[in-house]
Amino acid sequence: MPCLKLVRHARTRRNDMKKETEPLDARLLKVYDQLSATDRRLADVVIARKKDLLAYSATELAGLAGASKASAARFFQRLGYAGFSDFRQQVRAQVSQQSPLARIGRTPARPSESASLQAHVQNDVARLGSLLDGLTQDVLEQALELLVRARRVWIVGYRNGCMTAFYASALLSQVRHDVNLLNELSGREAEILADLNDKDVLLAVDFRRRTSRLPxxxxxxxxTGARVLLLTDTPLSALASQAAAILHCPSQTEQVFDSYVSAVSLMNYLATSMAARTRKQARARMSRIESLHAALGDLETDS
Incomplete structure (x- = not known):
């Protein structure tokens, strides 16, 4: 019996530790549908101000949600925190862990090269698998409709979203006209955004560590009336309320650097699907592009 008690105690302790380190997004996602109207307002405030939570007191968050301080205290307890102070401590810890600098200390000092590469590949395979779990056919259909029917497609992604934004621009511009990358505007965003209207679509890539510029x-x-297609690594993005469609694409990892293999794969899928859906137009455009490459002589001939 004493051994059984020790096992139960160890199991309870492991569960408590797991709960302590569970990200805020995961906690909110589990309970959001069961929250009261007041708690949903508090949840929405927390989501919208996720990047700046450490700057707010419990009273300020409650005021923004039109709730009492007591309601806010109960809300954080419902999420599994001991109280608001515990919530702040864990948010502070999670914010610091987003940095590659914080994660580098948790990696093995000298893993064997084969074991290290094998674990890396397996992590990416698992990430690709979770992409299937997070996207429904309806969401993919919404995204494709937005990209196909838009008058113009604008793409933007900063910091960790920059690579995916460039890749999306490179692929989509081959299968349709008027694909533009906002990253390359060198401070002329205001002049360009002034021309957008409700026939345009903005593909926004929202990955941690997030910038204040993207919102x-x-x-x-x-x-301007433009519709937003959001590609994000969190199921509770602060930009979700402004999006016509949301593509959830997991990237977060316990490795030093987050992986974007699922984002690259998803953009490849979307571009390929667009080419199949608009076969005649896509073929004509790609044929013109190939003719221009030949005229420019800018590509090496494969041997």
Whole structure:
């Protein structure tokens, strides 16, 4: 019996430790549908201000949600925190862990090369598998409709979203006209955004570590009537309320650097699906592009 008690105690302790380190997004996602109207307002405030949570007191968050301080205290306890102070401590820890600098200390000092590469590949395979779990056919259909029917497609992604944004621009511009990368505008965003309207689509890539610039670009695009297609690594993005469709694409990892293999795969799928859906137009455009490559002589001939 004493052994059984020790096993139960160890299991309870492991569960408590797991709960302590569970990300805020995961906690909110588990309970959101069961929350009261007041708690949903608090949840929405927390989501919208996720990047700046450490700057707010419990009273300030409650005021923004139109709730009492007591309601806010119960809300954080419902999420599994001991109280608001515990919530702040864990948010502070999770924010610091987003940095590659924080994660580098948790990697093995000298793993064998084969074991290290094998684990890396297996992690990416698992990430690709979770991509299937997070996307429904309806969501993919919405995304394709937005990209195919738009007058113009604008793409933006900063920091960790930059690579995926460039890749999306490179692929989509081959299968349709008027694909533009906002990253390359060198401070001319205002002049370009002024021309957007409700026939345009903005593909926004929202990956951690997030910048304060992206929400402003998305809000400016929405103010013109443009629709937003959001590609994000979190199921509870602060930009979700402004999006016509959301593509959830997991990237977060316990490795030093986050992996974007699923984002690259998803953009490849979308571009391929667009080419199949608009076969005649896509073929004509790609044929013109190939003719221009031949005229320019800018590509090496495969041997």
């Amino acid at each position: 402003r670009i998305v809000a400016a695009a929405r103010s």
